[in-house]
Amino acid sequence: MRLEGSCHCGAVRFALQSRHPYPFNLCYCSICRKTAGGGGYAINLGGDFASLEVVGREHVRVYHAKMREPGQADAEESPAERHFCGICASCLWLWDPRWPDLVHPFASAIDSALPKPPERTHLMLASKASWVEPAIGPSDRQFAGYPAESISDWHERLGLADDA
Ligand SMILES: [Zn+2]
Ligand SMILES: [Zn+2]
Numbered sequence: 402m403r404l405e406g407s408c409h410c411g412a413v414r415f416a417l418q419s420r421h422p423y424p425f426n427l428c429y430c431s432i433c434r435k436t437a438g439g440g441g442y443a444i445n446l447g448g449d450f451a452s453l454e455v456v457g458r459e460h461v462r463v464y465h466a467k468m469r470e471p472g473q474a475d476a477e478e479s480p481a482e483r484h485f486c487g488i489c490a491s492c493l494w495l496w497d498p499r500w501p502d503l504v505h506p507f508a509s510a511i512d513s514a515l516p517k518p519p520e521r522t523h524l525m526l527a528s529k530a531s532w533v534e535p536a537i538g539p540s541d542r543q544f545a546g547y548p549a550e551s552i553s554d555w556h557e558r559l560g561l562a563d564d565a
Contacts, residue, residue, distance in 0.1 A: 402563045404448065406510040408486035408493060413457040415493065417504060420563055421447030421556045424508035425518035429529035432466045436483060437492035437507055441533030442523075445495060445505035446515075447552040453494075453504050462487040505552075516563075522555065524548055 402422050407414045424444045433443035455461065464483040467476035481497040494506040508515060520540035527545040529535065537543060556562040 402513070404446070404506060404511050404513050404515075406493065406506055406512055408460075408489050408491035408510065410486060410489035410491075412460040412488050413455065413486045413491075413493060415453060415455045415506070415510075417448040417450075417454070417494075417506065418452035419446055419448040419506075421552050422513075422515055422563055423518040423556060423561055424515050425521045425555060426552055427521055427523050427535070428525050429523065429533065429535070430525035431528055432468075432479075432483075433525075434528075434530060434533075436464065436466075436485075437509065441530055441535075443492070444508040445552070446508055446511070447556070448494075448504045448506055450496060450502055450504040460487050461485070461493065516561070519559065519561075522548055522550070 402419055403416060404419045404422060405416045424446060427442040427444055429442045434441055437443035461484050466479040468479055469476040481495055483495050484493045485491060491510055492507045493510050494504050496504050521538060522542045523535050524544045524547055526543055
């Protein structure tokens with residue numbers, strides 16, 4: 402399906418083609434929580450990078466997450482590019498040079514009506530904030546770290562990949 406999104410102030414608008422638009426993947430890691438997930442997690446969707454159209458690109462800024470293991474002196478920089486609006490700070494999409502054909506818009510920035518997922522994946526639960534009580538549904542899956550199943554795999558398993 403075609404997804405349309407925007408930041409809160411409206412300076413940036415974007416659109417892309419997505420075969421994997423279900424917002425099922427809730428990540429509780431500290432990067433997602435601090436940059437995009439005030440409720441304790443953020444949700445990325447899967448899309449086709451070649452189809453990404455951006456209006457207001459001059460307002461888009463990029464954050465490379467600083468990552469530091471406990472006891473490690475120097476932070477390492479993630480190669481992933483977290484794109485956000487430089488005016489209102491809305492998180493827009495993530496692009497990673499390790500998977501250059503994909504783009505991962507944040508569900509929170511999408512204006513199109515997204516389909517409701519029949520089950521959810523809760524990942525990076527080992528990193529969740531202590532005050533966050535995940536709402537685990539009866540069919541939901543839970544992972545302390547990253548699951549082996551990708552966003553694409555999840556859609557294929559459930560027969561929900563969207564070619565429209
Ligand atoms: Zn904005
Ligand atoms: Zn995360």
